[in-house]
Amino acid sequence: MTGVMLIDSVTGLTYGGAGTNAPDPVECGRITAVVGNGLNAAGAQGELESIVITGSDRQLVIATVPRQGDPLxxxxxxxxxxxxxxxxxxxxxxxxxEVTG
Structure with missing residues (x-):
């Protein structure tokens, strides 16, 4: 891993991060919203768990952390x-x- 971050999915507020290649927190929230809405429109049930975006040399993994209020x-x-x-x-x-527990 070259960068990690824990963010609020709606506001983009960053709770913590490490590394040199952290993603844009606001864009991660937007990506998650678009994919989640697309899954709901396609009839998927339940909450979005994770997204993997693959490029030629990097991968971005976004995992949702459900909690009361906005997910992380x-x-x-x-x-x-x-x-x-x-x-x-x-x-x-x-x-x-661990974050939710």
């Missing part, structure tokens, strides 16, 4: 050739559980 987003930027995406998704889900 736990984001990670990965070097595509060096990261294990499945492991990152698992760890983000574990961290999300």
């Amino acid at each position: 987003l736990l984001t990670a930027v990965l070097e595509r050739g060096r990261a294990n995406l499945a492991l990152v998704l698992r760890r983000l889900n574990n961290y999300a559980a």
Whole structure:
């Protein structure tokens, strides 16, 4: 991971972050809203869990952290050739559980 951030999905307020390649918090909120609305329009049930955006050398992972009020987003930027995406998704889900637990 080259950058991580915990943000409010609606306001873009950053609660914490680390690394050199943190994503834009407001854009992460917008992406999550667009994808969530698209899933709802397609008839999907339940809340959005995560989004993975893959580029030629980087991946952006956005995991939602449900809570009372606006959800949080736990984001990670990965070097595509060096990261294990499945492991990152698992760890983000574990961290999300710690944030809400």
